[in-house]
Amino acid sequence: xxxxxxxxxxxxxxxxxxxxxxxxxxxxxxxxxxxxxxxxxxxxxxxxxxxxxxxxxxxxxxxxxxxxxxxxxxxxxxxxxxxxxxxxxxxxxxxxxxxxxxxxxxxxxxxxxxxxxxxxxxxxxxxxxxxxxxxxxxxxxxxxxxxxxxxxxxxxxxxxxxxxxxxxxxxxxxxxxxxxxxxxxxxxxxxxxxxxxxxxxx
Amino acid sequence: xxxxxxxxxxxxxxxxxxxxxxxxxxxxxxxxxxxxxxxxxxxxxxxxxxxxxxxxxxxxxxxxxxxxxxxxxxxxxxxxxxxxxxxxxxxxxxxxxxxxxxxxxxxxxxxxxxxxxxxxxxxxxxxxxxxxxxxxxxxxxxxxxxxxxxxxxxxxxxxxxxxxxxxxxxxxxxxxxxxxxxxxxxxxxxxxxxxxxxxxxxxxxxxxxxxxxxxxxxxxxxxxxxxxxxxxxxxxxxxxxxxxxxxxxxxxxxxxxxxxxxxxxxxxxxxxxxxxxxxxxxxxxxxxxxxxxxxxxxxxxxxxxxxxxxxxxxxxxxxxxxxxxxxxxxxxxxxxxxxxxxxxxxxxxxxxxxxxxxxxxxxxxxxxxxxxxxxxxxxxxxxxxxxxxxxxxxxxxxxxxxxxxxxxxxxxxxxxxxxxxxxxxxxxxxxxxxxxxxxxxxxxxxxxxxxxxxx
Numbered sequence: 001x002x003x004x005x006x007x008x009x010x011x012x013x014x015x016x017x018x019x020x021x022x023x024x025x026x027x028x029x030x031x032x033x034x035x036x037x038x039x040x041x042x043x044x045x046x047x048x049x050x051x052x053x054x055x056x057x058x059x060x061x062x063x064x065x066x067x068x069x070x071x072x073x074x075x076x077x078x079x080x081x082x083x084x085x086x087x088x089x090x091x092x093x094x095x096x097x098x099x100x101x102x103x104x105x106x107x108x109x110x111x112x113x114x115x116x117x118x119x120x121x122x123x124x125x126x127x128x129x130x131x132x133x134x135x136x137x138x139x140x141x142x143x144x145x146x147x148x149x150x151x152x153x154x155x156x157x158x159x160x161x162x163x164x165x166x167x168x169x170x171x172x173x174x175x176x177x178x179x180x181x182x183x184x185x186x187x188x189x190x191x192x193x194x195x196x197x198x199x200x201x202x
Numbered sequence: 203x204x205x206x207x208x209x210x211x212x213x214x215x216x217x218x219x220x221x222x223x224x225x226x227x228x229x230x231x232x233x234x235x236x237x238x239x240x241x242x243x244x245x246x247x248x249x250x251x252x253x254x255x256x257x258x259x260x261x262x263x264x265x266x267x268x269x270x271x272x273x274x275x276x277x278x279x280x281x282x283x284x285x286x287x288x289x290x291x292x293x294x295x296x297x298x299x300x301x302x303x304x305x306x307x308x309x310x311x312x313x314x315x316x317x318x319x320x321x322x323x324x325x326x327x328x329x330x331x332x333x334x335x336x337x338x339x340x341x342x343x344x345x346x347x348x349x350x351x352x353x354x355x356x357x358x359x360x361x362x363x364x365x366x367x368x369x370x371x372x373x374x375x376x377x378x379x380x381x382x383x384x385x386x387x388x389x390x391x392x393x394x395x396x397x398x399x400x401x402x403x404x405x406x407x408x409x410x411x412x413x414x415x416x417x418x419x420x421x422x423x424x425x426x427x428x429x430x431x432x433x434x435x436x437x438x439x440x441x442x443x444x445x446x447x448x449x450x451x452x453x454x455x456x457x458x459x460x461x462x463x464x465x466x467x468x469x470x471x472x473x474x475x476x477x478x479x480x481x482x483x484x485x486x487x488x489x490x491x492x493x494x495x496x497x498x499x500x501x502x503x504x505x506x507x508x509x510x511x512x513x514x515x516x517x518x519x520x521x522x523x524x525x526x527x528x529x530x531x532x533x534x535x536x537x538x539x540x541x542x543x544x545x546x547x548x549x550x551x552x553x554x555x556x557x558x559x560x561x562x563x564x565x566x567x568x569x570x571x572x573x574x575x576x577x578x579x580x581x582x583x584x585x586x587x588x589x590x591x592x593x594x595x596x597x598x599x600x601x602x603x604x605x606x607x608x609x610x611x612x613x614x615x616x617x618x619x620x621x622x623x624x625x626x627x628x629x630x631x632x633x634x635x636x637x638x639x640x641x642x643x644x645x646x647x648x649x650x651x652x653x654x655x656x657x
Contacts, residue, residue: 038275044305045277047268052243055465067270069240074462079399099275111275140594141547141571144306145266153400160248160266160308163507164490165544165574165589166625168248174399177442178462183490183504185625188573188592202277202304 026072027084030064030117035110041099042202043146050097050146050157050170053114054180057087058172063096064088064117071178078175087179088119090155091127093172094148095120097157098197100134107133107198124155128193138194140187148195149186155195156186242465245269245278245333246487247342248308248505253530253543254356254551254563261319261353264308265299265342269333279334282310286327288318290352290558294327324354324558343506344485349528351507354541356551356563360608364568367591369598373613375638375649380414380427383645389432391646392420393621394441403621403641406446406492407648409632414648416639417446417456424454424476427648435476440464445492445624447499453479455499455512457492469499469512482518485510485525491626495533502532502626509533531555534580542578547571550589552578552604564604573597577629577636581653584610586636588629590617599629601636603653611654618642618649 057071061081065088066072073085088096096118099109104121112118122131128150130137138147148157149169156171159181169184186192248266255261267280281301285294295318299310310331318325328350332339343351382391382404395401406417413428419441426433437456445457452474460467467489471479486503493500498513508528513519519527531539531553538561541553548571553563564585566572573590576599580586587602591614603611617628618640630637636651 036275040276042277042305042309044266044268044309045271045275047266047305048271048278051246051268052271055240055242057462067239067243069242069465071462079396113273114271140592145308151400153398160505161250162490162504163250163253163543164502164626165550165572166490168488168504174395176440176461177459180460181488181504182459183488183625185574185590188571188590188597189619190592190595190597191619193594200306202309 025084026059026086027064027117029066030115033113033116035099035112035116038099038109038111040201041109041199043144043200044202046097046146046157047159047170050093050159051181053088053093053172054170055178056114057085057178058089058175059083059085059087060089060175061092061119062086062088062117063092063112063119065114067114074178076175088172090172091122091124092119093170093179094127094155094157095122097146098134100132100197104132109199124150125152127155127195128152130195134198136196136198138196140192140194143187143194143196146197146200149184149189149192150195151186151189151191151193156182156184239270243270245280245331245336245338245340246505247282247329247331247340249329249342249351249507250307251351251507251530252353253541254553255319255324255353256356256359256565258320260316261314261325263312263314263327263329265310265329265331266305266308267310267331267333269335272335277305277309280310280332281334282329282331284312284327284329285347285350286314286318286325288321288325289323290326294347299329299331322355324352326350326352343508343525343528345506345508345525345528348526349508352530352558354530354553354555354558354560356553356560356565358560359551359563359565360604360606362564362566362602362604362608364566364570364591364600367568367570367598367600367614369593369596371614372598372616373651376652377650378647379637379650380416380648381645382416382418382425382647386421388434389425391416391418391425394420395621401621402443403623403646404639405443405622405624406627407630407637407639408446408448409630409635409637410448410450412632414637415446415448415454416646416648417444419444437470437472437476438478439470443622443624445489445627447492447494449494449498455492455494457489457499457501459489460487469501469518471499471513471518480513480518482512483521484512485521485528493532496535496537500533532578536580538580540578540580540585542575544572544575544589550575550587552585552587554580554585562606566602574626576626577631579631581631581634586631586653588615588636599638601651613651615651618647621646
């Protein structure tokens with residue numbers, strides 16, 4: 001019994017070591033609940049949703065966060081999907097904010113709560129080309145709140161237009177940047193195209 | 203030492219296994235609970251102010267009210283009021299915001315009475331926005347009645363029609379004073395990122411008396427270039443996409459974005475040798491541009507959409523003091539200020555003001571979309587304006603030198619934006635020369651365009 005108890009303690013210590021938790025990091029707190037099918041989807045609800053993801057970090061290939069205003073794993077190496085840290089990446093944040101389905105042919109509205117771990121099927125380049133039934137391209141000069149600008153490597157959503165002609169963009173920009181609202185000039189950048197979501201109800 | 207028995211070895215192995223399983227289960231169980239909600243996300247507002255209005259133009263003020271997301275996925279249940287007055291002083295009149303059906307440009311709005319919207323002295327206002335589900339409020343701009351939004355009538359105004367832009371007829375620079383291949387050596391510039399994530403190069407630069415200061419934030423330094431020689435100066439920055447300005451005494455102001463660890467943008471002031479003098483959080487969550495005003499660094503910020511001083515005469519200002527000093531016009535060294543508004547898809551309005559009165563104004567319209575205003579600065583009794591014009595797959599920077607009669611000089615410039623930089627930090631005016639920060643697969647560079655000398 002003494003050996004068992006001693007070894008049990010060693011086991012607990014081992015469980016706390018990083019190796020044993022490598023794939024049980026922030027994603028261990030996430031869930032895989034079904035999304036809620038919605039008949040409504042307003043742009044300002046999209047602002048509420050994306051704005052609340054600020055400070056929650058960035059995870060390449062990710063799409064799960066809480067609302068404690070802290071990036072739980074801020075020092076993950078960039079571009080590594082296996083680190084399973086907190087936050088979405090640029091296309092994951094857009095997918096969840098735009099209430100899209102994991103099936104590209106569905107154009108309904110699916111509300112994914114923050115801790116639901118889902119990235120969606122689209123890359124930034126996929127969004128840029130208007131891939132998927134719910135998505136389409138828009139003229140950049142007409143893009144408004146919760147439309148987006150996408151390049152082959154990045155996508156950010158318009159949070160609000162701005163006085164000097166740039167935009168306040170809500171985006172999961174990079175591991176070090178986290179998710180936040182930044183002033184950007186994607187609208188006039190030829191490497192970016194305008195992208196929209198069909199089906200806004202207000 | 204006693205030889206371990208089979209029984210004790212088995213017990214030990216079972217203990218380790220049970221401990222590992224138990225440990226992971228306990229960790230997962232404790233992590234599965236909902237964490238406490240953070241306090242940084244509350245109610246906030248966004249608003250695009252009509253900074254310069256034309257005679258007879260109706261004015262609708264629109265606001266977005268942003269709250270914590272509702273669990274049912276519905277938008278914020280908001281309300282609010284605007285406190286507005288004709289002119290720039292006196293008491294404010296309270297007008298309730300109407301909740302509209304569409305939120306594309308802000309769901310909450312009020313139409314100003316013509317007596318206010320058409321006032322000869324313009325009008326001034328602020329809004330108090332409310333999350334009705336919690337009762338929390340926010341004032342926009344945060345300076346409230348002490349530093350309200352100010353809108354001025356654009357008269358007199360010189361009308362300029364740019365017509366349809368003809369791409370591909372750009373001017374070559376007169377000189378390329380900085381050529382910095384990618385790298386970390388002296389005279390090189392750092393490049394961050396990857397093909398998959400995009401590249402970031404030097405994020406900003408400034409020019410004083412012909413000396414170019416390049417913010418090489420990737421290598422945590424600035425490089426001063428003058429007469430073909432380069433001097434690196436280490437500075438303690440985070441490496442984020444930042445703006446930079448050099449003060450008359452050689453001090454460096456570096457404006458950094460929020461990041462994974464820092465919630466609010468930070469302005470860091472460095473002595474000419476690179477040691478940190480002070481750092482100060484901005485009042486607002488987002489910044490567009492940093493310049494040096496008559497009394498120190500000034501930042502154009504959002505959501506206030508105001509220019510706010512971050513320091514005065516070498517001393518940093520707290521966030522409340524910044525908010526209380528917010529103004530619509532960029533303060534100039536000559537005591538005047540410049541108000542800039544890019545309106546709609548292809549119009550820019552500019553006014554040179556003294557106090558709250560317009561001295562000169564320009565209304566510039568084109569048939570090709572106009573993007574961000576990169577630079578608007580006086581040059582003698584003229585104004586130099588650099589703005590982006592763009593189509594879906596092309597863009598160029600248009601340089602306009604303006605006086606009361608209209609355009610004195612104009613040409614277009616290739617943007618050279620291979621690597622990302624700070625949004626409004628690609629052009630600087632020094633004397634009668636316009637400088638441009640550019641990048642290519644081989645490295646970063648700064649080009650100089652000499653403007654026509656004023657007579």
